Amino acid sequence: MNHNKIMIVDxxxxxxxxxxxxxxxxxxxxxxxxxxxxxxxxxxxxxRGVILMDIMMPEMDGWDTIRExxxxxxxxxxxxxxxxxxxxxxxxxxxxxxxxxxxxTKPFGPDQLIESLQYYLTLLNVTSGAHA
Amino acid sequence: MSQVENRRILLIDDTPAIxxxxxxxxxxRSPADELNEMEVALFGAKPQTAAPRFEMDSAYQxxxxxxxxxxxxxxxxxxxxxxxxxxxxxxxDGVETIERLWAADPRLQVVICTAYSDYSWEQVLERLEVGDxxxxxxxxxxAVEVCQLAKTLTAKWQLSRQAxxxxxxxxxxxxxxxxxxxxxxxxxQADIVERRxxxxxxxxxxxxxxxxLEFLPDATFVVDGEGTVIAWNRAIEEMTGTPKGEILNxxxxxxxxxFYGTRRRILIDMLDDDQETLERRYSGIRREGKTLSAxxxxxxxxxxxxxxxxxxxxxxxxxARVGGIQSLRDITELRxxxxxRSTLEAQLHHSSMMQAxxxxxxxxxxxxxxxxxxxxxLVRKQLSDPALDRMLEICQNSVNQIQGLSSKAQELVxxxxxxxxxxxxxxxLSSAVECCINGCATLFRQRGITCVNAxxxxxxxxxxxxxxxxxxxxxxxNSARYAAENxxxxxxAELEPGAVTVSVQDDGLGLKxxxxxxxxxxxxxxxxxRHDQDTQGLGLAICKRIVxxxxxxxxxxxxxxxxxxTIRFTLALAEKGIK
Amino acid sequence: xxxRNLVVIGVSTGGPFTxxxxxxxxxxxxxxxxxxxxxxxxxxxxxxxxxxxxASMPVALAVDGEHLRGGNIYLAPGGFHLKLDGNQxxxxxxxxxxxxxxxxxxxxxxxxxxPLGGSLIGIVLTGMGKDGAEGxxxxxxxxxxxxxxxxxxxxIYGMPKAAAQTGAVDFVxxxxxxxxxLIELLG
Numbered sequence: 001m002n003h004n005k006i007m008i009v010d011x012x013x014x015x016x017x018x019x020x021x022x023x024x025x026x027x028x029x030x031x032x033x034x035x036x037x038x039x040x041x042x043x044x045x046x047x048r049g050v051i052l053m054d055i056m057m058p059e060m061d062g063w064d065t066i067r068e069x070x071x072x073x074x075x076x077x078x079x080x081x082x083x084x085x086x087x088x089x090x091x092x093x094x095x096x097x098x099x100x101x102x103x104x105t106k107p108f109g110p111d112q113l114i115e116s117l118q119y120y121l122t123l124l125n126v127t128s129g130a131h132a
Numbered sequence: 133m134s135q136v137e138n139r140r141i142l143l144i145d146d147t148p149a150i151x152x153x154x155x156x157x158x159x160x161r162s163p164a165d166e167l168n169e170m171e172v173a174l175f176g177a178k179p180q181t182a183a184p185r186f187e188m189d190s191a192y193q194x195x196x197x198x199x200x201x202x203x204x205x206x207x208x209x210x211x212x213x214x215x216x217x218x219x220x221x222x223x224x225d226g227v228e229t230i231e232r233l234w235a236a237d238p239r240l241q242v243v244i245c246t247a248y249s250d251y252s253w254e255q256v257l258e259r260l261e262v263g264d265x266x267x268x269x270x271x272x273x274x275a276v277e278v279c280q281l282a283k284t285l286t287a288k289w290q291l292s293r294q295a296x297x298x299x300x301x302x303x304x305x306x307x308x309x310x311x312x313x314x315x316x317x318x319x320x321q322a323d324i325v326e327r328r329x330x331x332x333x334x335x336x337x338x339x340x341x342x343x344x345l346e347f348l349p350d351a352t353f354v355v356d357g358e359g360t361v362i363a364w365n366r367a368i369e370e371m372t373g374t375p376k377g378e379i380l381n382x383x384x385x386x387x388x389x390x391f392y393g394t395r396r397r398i399l400i401d402m403l404d405d406d407q408e409t410l411e412r413r414y415s416g417i418r419r420e421g422k423t424l425s426a427x428x429x430x431x432x433x434x435x436x437x438x439x440x441x442x443x444x445x446x447x448x449x450x451x452a453r454v455g456g457i458q459s460l461r462d463i464t465e466l467r468x469x470x471x472x473r474s475t476l477e478a479q480l481h482h483s484s485m486m487q488a489x490x491x492x493x494x495x496x497x498x499x500x501x502x503x504x505x506x507x508x509x510l511v512r513k514q515l516s517d518p519a520l521d522r523m524l525e526i527c528q529n530s531v532n533q534i535q536g537l538s539s540k541a542q543e544l545v546x547x548x549x550x551x552x553x554x555x556x557x558x559x560x561l562s563s564a565v566e567c568c569i570n571g572c573a574t575l576f577r578q579r580g581i582t583c584v585n586a587x588x589x590x591x592x593x594x595x596x597x598x599x600x601x602x603x604x605x606x607x608x609x610n611s612a613r614y615a616a617e618n619x620x621x622x623x624x625a626e627l628e629p630g631a632v633t634v635s636v637q638d639d640g641l642g643l644k645x646x647x648x649x650x651x652x653x654x655x656x657x658x659x660x661x662r663h664d665q666d667t668q669g670l671g672l673a674i675c676k677r678i679v680x681x682x683x684x685x686x687x688x689x690x691x692x693x694x695x696x697x698t699i700r701f702t703l704a705l706a707e708k709g710i711k
Numbered sequence: 712x713x714x715r716n717l718v719v720i721g722v723s724t725g726g727p728f729t730x731x732x733x734x735x736x737x738x739x740x741x742x743x744x745x746x747x748x749x750x751x752x753x754x755x756x757x758x759x760x761x762x763x764x765x766a767s768m769p770v771a772l773a774v775d776g777e778h779l780r781g782g783n784i785y786l787a788p789g790g791f792h793l794k795l796d797g798n799q800x801x802x803x804x805x806x807x808x809x810x811x812x813x814x815x816x817x818x819x820x821x822x823x824x825x826p827l828g829g830s831l832i833g834i835v836l837t838g839m840g841k842d843g844a845e846g847x848x849x850x851x852x853x854x855x856x857x858x859x860x861x862x863x864x865x866x867i868y869g870m871p872k873a874a875a876q877t878g879a880v881d882f883v884x885x886x887x888x889x890x891x892x893l894i895e896l897l898g
Contacts, residue, residue, distance in 0.1 A: 012499050018506035025510055056495075076753040082724075085498030087542075088867060093839045094811040097749040098789065100724045103839075103866050106498040107505035107535060116728065119761070123727065126760040557878040567883050571863055597875040597883065598862055605863070 005049030006117055007031045009039040009065065010083065011057045015106070019052060019083075022110045028117060036060030040068060048077035050120045052104075055084040063092045066099055075099060079120045083108070138212040138293070139186045139286055140204065144197035144229060145217035145245065151190045154215065157275045158186040158282055186282055193220055194229030201236055210237055212289035213282065215269070218246035227259050230266070239292065240265070241285040247271035348459070354446070355400060356455040359383050371462060373433065387458075391430045391439070399424055400443040400458040427463070438464045487545055494542035497534070504531040540670040544654070547599065547677045554681055556594045558706035561632070562587040564597070565623055568604035572612055580618035583608070587625045591632055594706040595682045603678040606671040607636045607699060614697065615640040630705055631684075637698040643690035651688055652676040675699070714829040716742035716781065716897050717798055721816025721846060723749040723838025725866025727758050729886055730836075734766035734784065736890035742830070742897050743779035744768070745787065745795070747816045749838065752789040759786045775803040787814040794822035798831070810842040816870075820846025824853060830896060831855035834889065835880075837865040841873035851879035856896060858882045858889055 006028050008019040016032045023030040031047060033039040035057050055062035062082060069075050081102040082089070089103065102116060143154050189204075189211070191197035197214065204210050214233060218226035226244050233240055242265060244256070260266065267281060342363070345352060351368035355361055360383040364376045372390035379386055385395035392398070402410060402417075403424060410417045410424075417426040425442035432439075443458040508531065512524045562585060569576075569583050576583055593600070611621045615638035626633045643651065654673045679686040679701045686701035722729060726748045750758060755772055763770035766784060773785040779799045787793040791803040792814050802822075809815035820833055820843065833850035835843040837860055847857045857880045859871040864885035874880055882892055 012502075014503045015499060018503040021510065022506055075751070079754070085495050088869065089839050095808075097723045097812050097839055097842075098751050098754075100839075101727060101754070103724050107501040110506050110509050113506070119728065119731070122764075123754075123757040123761040126757045555876060557876050559878075563882060567861055567888075570885070570888060571861070598868070598872055601862055601883070 005029045005031065005047060007033060007039065007042060007047055007049060007051045008083075009033045009035070009051060009057075009062075010054040011035055012054075015054070015083075019113070022113055023117070025110070026114055026118075028114075028121075036062075036065035036068065039065055040072070040074070043069060043074040043078075044072075049079075049124065050117055051078055051080045052083040053080055055082055055086050055089070061092075063096060066096050070096070070099055077124070079124060081116065081120065137286065137290055138210070140209060140211045141186050141188045141282060141286070142191065142197060142200060142204075142211040142214040143188055144191045144194060144214060144220070144226075146192050146220040147217070148192070150217070150245075151192075153275075154278065155188060157278050159188050186286070194224030194226075194232070197229060198232050198236065201233055201240070205237055211240060213241035213243065213285040215243045215245055215278075215281075218244055227256060230260060234260070234265075239289065239296075241267075241289050243267045243269050243281050243285065245269045245271060245273070350459040350461055352457065352459045353379075353387055354455060354457045355387070357453060359385065359401075361387055362455065368460065371432075371460065391432065393431075398458075399426055399441055400456045403443060403445050403456060436464075437462055438467045487549065490541060490545045494538055494545070497538045501531065501535055501538075505535070537670075540674065543602070544670055544674050544677060547674060547681065554596050554599075556682075556704075557597060558592045559595055559597050559600055560589070561591045561593050561625060561634070561703075562589040564600055565604050568601060568608050571605060572608045575609065575612040576621075579612065579615070581612055581615050581621055582619075583621045583623070585623050587623060587634070591625055591627070592706040593632060593703040595703060599678045599681060600703075603675050606675050610671050610675075610699075611636055611638040611640075614638055616696075627705075631702050632705055633700055633702050635698050635700045637696060639696040641697070642693045642695045643688060643697055644693060648688040648690060652686065672699075675701075679703075714741075715779075715799060715826070716740075716829045716832075717779070717795075717823075717826070718742050718744045718832045718834065718893065718897075719816075719820055719823065719846075719850070720744065720746045720834045720836060721820065721838070721843035721870065722746065722836035723812070723840065723842070723867070723870060725837035726750075727761060729860070729864075729866065730758075730762055731765045733836075733886040733890055734762060734768070736887055737767060737893060739768050739782050740893070740897050741781045742832075742893075743781055743799070744784040745773065745779065745793070745819065746784065747787045747793060747814050747819045749812045749814070749842070750787075750789040755786060755789040762786070773801045773803070775801055777801050787819065789814070792818040794818060796822075798823055798826055810840055812840070812842050816843035817846040821849045823850060823855070826854065832858065832893065832896060834858045834860075835871050835874040836860045836886075837867055838870035839867045840869050843870050844873035844877050847874045848877045848879045851881075856881055858884060858892060860889070861885050 006019075006023050008016050008030065010016050010019075011034055013034075016034070020030050020032060029049075031042055031049075033042055037060065039051065039053070053062045053065065057065075060068070062084070066080060069078075069080075079101045080099055081104060082100055083104050083106065085106045087105065093100070101120065104113070104116065141158060143151055145151060189200055191200050194216075197216070201211060201214070216226045216229055216233070220226065220229070223229075224232070226246070230242050230244065233242065244266060246268065247270070256266070256268075267285070269277060269281060345354070345363055346365045348365055349367060351371040352363070352365045353361055353368055354363035360381055361379050362381075364374075364379050369375050374390045379390075385397065385401070387400070388394065388396045388398045399417075402413065403422070405413075407419070410419070417424060423442055423444040425440070427438060427440045430437055430439055439460050440463045441458055441460040443456060445453055446455045446457055448454045504527075508524055508528050512521060512528070515521050515524070565585050565587055569585060572583075608621070615621050619639045622635075622637045624635055626635070652672050652675070654670060676686050682703055684702040684704070686699065688697055688699050690697045720730075730746065730748075746762075748755075748758060759770050759772050762784070768782055768784050770784040770786060772788045773793055777800070779785065779795070779801065785801070788803070790805075790813065792806055792809065794802040794804060796802050806813075809818050816835070823831060823833075825831075831850060831854065833847050833855050835847055835858075847859070851857050857874070859874040859880045859882070861883045862868045862872070865871050871883075875883060882889075884892060
């Protein structure tokens, strides 16, 4: 199954809109979530793909959302990339390092984002069990 | 010795017949007595007082008499008197016997019986210390004489004895009384000494207190019950410039003059005011027990001074009010320092707030910048119109500037933050520089600049690897910008004991005299005309902050405009590495 | 005496991209590369696959008991700690997380011994936390060469910073320069 799905989880509508526009410009399938809860419900509904996750969100922040995703067994099949204004992550990241594949700081350029997304999608499209 | 009458008599005579006679007279009961007794027994008649009977012991020689006397003394039954014959051959004569008798018992009353007048009274007196204990009975004697003698002499013995005892008692009483008086006297003496000493102490104490008051560091004065100044110490003389002489014994609020220029009530006069009155007069008056304290602003010596004072009433030992005491302290300097401190604290608070605001702003700017960064390039890609493209290019550059400013400012704030403590580690200097040179390679290449790293690879400095990298990054970027086209940037280091001075030199724009300090200020740009979008003017400010964090110095040298600039700074050397 | 060169790389968040950049610059080398990436079992093979496509040497998940061979890149699998016996035999062990992570870079690096022949190189790349700092200190102690990624190029400057802070890092470089340095050291 080909994965070309991206999810943007951010509480700011313009950030969501920007990512949406960038993805659409290269025909990437994009889903939007305004917060952790929405993200989880998408995952529960079967979303698998590259998740761009903001850290500083009201109610449930990025780390809590990731912990919840892992806790509910929804991680497999996804790659998580933090997309955030925070310069360096704080100690709240301890224990979820292996679930966070990349960390992009805002503001980012479109090319940079597209390159990452495309690379991670190829990783997700690797069939399981295959060794080099 | 009992109080019972002593009726013992000793007769010493060598003639037995005398003994019989005496016995008849003194000892035996008379027929009259016997008749009387019978009368009493038969008829119940009133018993008549009988003549007293005596106990009589006999001795036929002087020596024998003495022995009997001694025995009687041992038995504690002494003879009251003795009849002693004058002549008693072959032993002692009467006088000798009496002599010896008296040696043994001086109390013995003696009657000397003499028939002969071969001893005259004078002679007897010569031989014996008679006193009044010797009587003479001349033979032949009368029974009545004998009886009378016996009666009176035994009575006399008794009386003497009693007198003796009484005397002893009296003497004892007197002695004891004397002792008592002696002791009382001693006690009185001691008391007087004590009292004198106490008086002296009191005098000394008063003197000491007066001294203490005089030399108290706090300005103090004392008034009596009428408000007359009775003490004005050295400190208050100094404070007011009013010497003791001018104010002691003055009344009528004289103590207000040095402070207020007029006679008026001051704190010491308000001790008895009630709370309401007090609050009306002075705000900030406090009462603690009987003490009042307050602060006031007065004009002294042409200057406005803040004076704090406290006043209290004085009482004597009986609890009566005898005056008051007031102490003052000039707290003008204190108040001033406090003022400065709160100003500084306000400033500190303000700058902490500013710092927090900056950090918040930095965070918050990133979100609205994101769509600009993300979407402008996309728009440009879709346009063919060069005019529109140019417009978007300008927009993009603006956005870049905003982003650059924000991130640099954030960096500066982060570096200045007092909470981040430097954790120094050894950092190899040359390789750190090399790394940064590589980082700026593109920039150097664009302008054809050569960068020469002449730092000895053995030099190791002490500091934060992260901050030092940032330092060189900023310095090299700065040099790359201001170096001459196709010019050179040189970096070298000079060793000193414990430290190293690093120099970064370019051959570019150079500095105007006087600019060398300003270039480290925030937002300073050397070439105001060149609207350099790529620089925010914060690079060197960041460098300065980093060098300061490392406890070093940074400064700039330039020979003049067009003659290039050298930025120099000092860093501490690490333990290892060459020194 | 066979010259066995060993390069142990510790990396976390930002790893896949950084490794791609690094190995994209490296030609086939006479050294075994062991990569310890903070990864899950669901992802490890995908990363290996992705890297394999970009690198000039084959990339595979390390297998318990296997002997390292030069010219190969081994990725520590998720869910285990990887130790090396005699600097060449793979020993996978289960156990508690170390520095909150599994596999842990410290565990791998601290299992290394002084090489009898050949070079030992330890590298810490981008990542959050301080896994790898003690490992770097250990590698320096047993006579290895140590490299940490520089701040500018690091996705997250946590692990390389912690490594640099030990004072036991020989070179601080961006990925392309690291590649150049490796060619220099192993060439």
